[in-house]
Amino acid sequence: MTRILAMCFGLGILFLLTGCGSFDSDPxxxxxxxxxxxxxxxxxVPTIQTSQNPRVNLGRELFYDKRLSTGENTSCxxxxxxxxxxxxxxxxxxxxxGKLGGxxxxxxxxxxxxxxxxxxxxxxxxxEQAKGPILxxxxxxxxxxxxxxxxxxxIPSYAPAFRQAFPDSPDSITFxxxxxxxxxxxxxxxxxxxxxxxxxxDTSAFNEQExxxxxxxxxxxxxxxxxxxxxxxxxxxxxxxxKSWPNQHDLGRYQVTSLDRDRMVFxxxxxxxxxxxxxxxxxxxxxxxxxxxxxxxQYQCGKKLSADEINRIATFLKTLTGPLPEKYIAxxxxxxxxxxxxxxxxxxxxxxxxxx
Amino acid sequence: MRRTWMMLSGAIxxxxxxxxxxxSSNNIPAPETRSPRSSSMEVMLGADPxxxxxxxxxxxxxxxxxxxxxxxxxxxxxxxxxHSDRQTALARLNFSQWDRLSPxxxxxxxxxxxxxxxxxxxxxxxxxxxxxxxxxxxxxxQHFCAWAHSLNSMAEAR
Numbered sequence: 001m002t003r004i005l006a007m008c009f010g011l012g013i014l015f016l017l018t019g020c021g022s023f024d025s026d027p028x029x030x031x032x033x034x035x036x037x038x039x040x041x042x043x044x045v046p047t048i049q050t051s052q053n054p055r056v057n058l059g060r061e062l063f064y065d066k067r068l069s070t071g072e073n074t075s076c077x078x079x080x081x082x083x084x085x086x087x088x089x090x091x092x093x094x095x096x097x098g099k100l101g102g103x104x105x106x107x108x109x110x111x112x113x114x115x116x117x118x119x120x121x122x123x124x125x126x127x128e129q130a131k132g133p134i135l136x137x138x139x140x141x142x143x144x145x146x147x148x149x150x151x152x153x154x155i156p157s158y159a160p161a162f163r164q165a166f167p168d169s170p171d172s173i174t175f176x177x178x179x180x181x182x183x184x185x186x187x188x189x190x191x192x193x194x195x196x197x198x199x200x201x202d203t204s205a206f207n208e209q210e211x212x213x214x215x216x217x218x219x220x221x222x223x224x225x226x227x228x229x230x231x232x233x234x235x236x237x238x239x240x241x242x243k244s245w246p247n248q249h250d251l252g253r254y255q256v257t258s259l260d261r262d263r264m265v266f267x268x269x270x271x272x273x274x275x276x277x278x279x280x281x282x283x284x285x286x287x288x289x290x291x292x293x294x295x296x297x298q299y300q301c302g303k304k305l306s307a308d309e310i311n312r313i314a315t316f317l318k319t320l321t322g323p324l325p326e327k328y329i330a331x332x333x334x335x336x337x338x339x340x341x342x343x344x345x346x347x348x349x350x351x352x353x354x355x356x
Numbered sequence: 357m358r359r360t361w362m363m364l365s366g367a368i369x370x371x372x373x374x375x376x377x378x379x380s381s382n383n384i385p386a387p388e389t390r391s392p393r394s395s396s397m398e399v400m401l402g403a404d405p406x407x408x409x410x411x412x413x414x415x416x417x418x419x420x421x422x423x424x425x426x427x428x429x430x431x432x433x434x435x436x437x438x439h440s441d442r443q444t445a446l447a448r449l450n451f452s453q454w455d456r457l458s459p460x461x462x463x464x465x466x467x468x469x470x471x472x473x474x475x476x477x478x479x480x481x482x483x484x485x486x487x488x489x490x491x492x493x494x495x496x497x498q499h500f501c502a503w504a505h506s507l508n509s510m511a512e513a514r
Binding site: 028038039041115221224225227228229233234235236237241242260261263265300301302 | 389390391440443444446447448453456457458460461464467468471
């Protein structure tokens with residue numbers, strides 16, 4: 001009898017509350033650093049003197065070197081501009097022979113924190129990733145790994161640099177070593193920000209608006225996916241859940257696994273430096289950060305935020321912008337690899353720039 | 357009188373049919389979109405039998421690709437609440453799709469689950485009266501949390 005009464009009561013409550021929409025059973029909105037550290041971790045930059053590391057130096061040189069593309073006009077830095085937060089500001093990047101890439105070039109900063117690389121996670125780490133674009137016909141367009149090695153060997157300065165970077169290998173100039181050097185350099189592309197100071201206990205790192213924005217970020221449920229050291233980059237999620245994403249042309253991880261469960265599943269991008277890394281999403285179709293927040297709240301969290309709420313979350317997200325590691329990315333020998341000296345292609349339009 | 361009864365019965369049947377047929381999608385994943393068992397938390401992390409039994413009994417209805425729906429999940433308006441709650445639940449935690457998480461995120465999800473159970477926020481208060489089997493004992497919560505913490509200690513030691 002008691003059970004029946006309880007069921008009736010429960011059912012009655014259910015019926016009454018159905019019109020209220022979903023219950024927000026958590027998420028915790030405790031913004032004390034101690035509470036936050038259960039979901040987020042501060043970014044620690046290794047204190048090793050990386051500029052003295054020959055493998056890092058070699059990786060940096062390779063990263064900037066346009067001669068390693070078929071047309072000798074494209075380097076890693078052409079699409080991942082290190083003085084523009086690792087992006088080029090375009091929806092799709094232009095590669096070999098003016099061809100456009102199929103997805104928005106993600107930032108290379110903090111990419112070492114990701115669980116895998118590329119939007120669909122098809123490379124398990126930075127080493128595997130570094131072997132992709134150089135051979136991709138719409139990116140750097142080199143015909144084969146053997147051609148890459150031939151090209152590197154034709155540039156005299158690389159022989160001693162590879163020997164220093166890989167002293168234990170009799171044949172130091174290999175495609176694997178090329179990728180390893182680029183990846184080692186990329187591992188150091190880290191940008192701690194005021195957020196990390198806050199997490200470590202310095203609550204004065206945020207003003208009142210930023211704290212309110214953080215609270216709303218948590219309350220909206222953003223931290224379900226954007227958590228951890230990178231505030232993202234550590235899981236795959238279906239894009240457009242609960243609401244179906246409008247652009248269904250690119251099926252994301254399905255293209256890697258061919259499993260139906262992976263349709264429209266993408267790697268969750270990091271939110272570090274997010275104000276600087278637009279346009280947003282895998283298709284780069286959203287130019288403004290506020291619009292991206294609005295869409296995410298609707299399509300991933302099932303919530304419609306007001307303009308004021310969107311502004312508050314954006315205010316918090318801007319605390320995730322860290323200064324660029326100017327010394328680490330400095331391109332010393334830049335005769336043939338001068339992307340960093342040029343203004344990013346969209347700088348004037350977007351107000352992007354190094355260190356701003 | 358007889359006619360009135362017939363009309364009333366007819367109306368009840370029609371309303372019941374509309375309520376059942378008109379319920380929104382019950383959100384049971386189609387077989388081809390379900391995750392293989394090898395992707396589940398219990399397999400990927402090698403959960404012990406007690407942890408498995410706890411999460412299956414108390415969590416899987418909302419937090420997995422294998423829900424067992426009660427009758428009221430097919431009747432409006434409760435169907436819409438069930439549907440919406442399940443979507444929120446899956447967005448936050450899906451035990452069937454553990455292969456989509458990095459070790460860091462796996463740790464966050466487990467410790468979150470531990471905190472939610474310890475704070476008595478899960479299972480949801482309004483879910484419990486209709487699902488007495490989902491209630492968790494203090495010992496079960498303690499065991500789950502101890503297991504989750506031990507995994508993290510092992511990961512950190514590596």
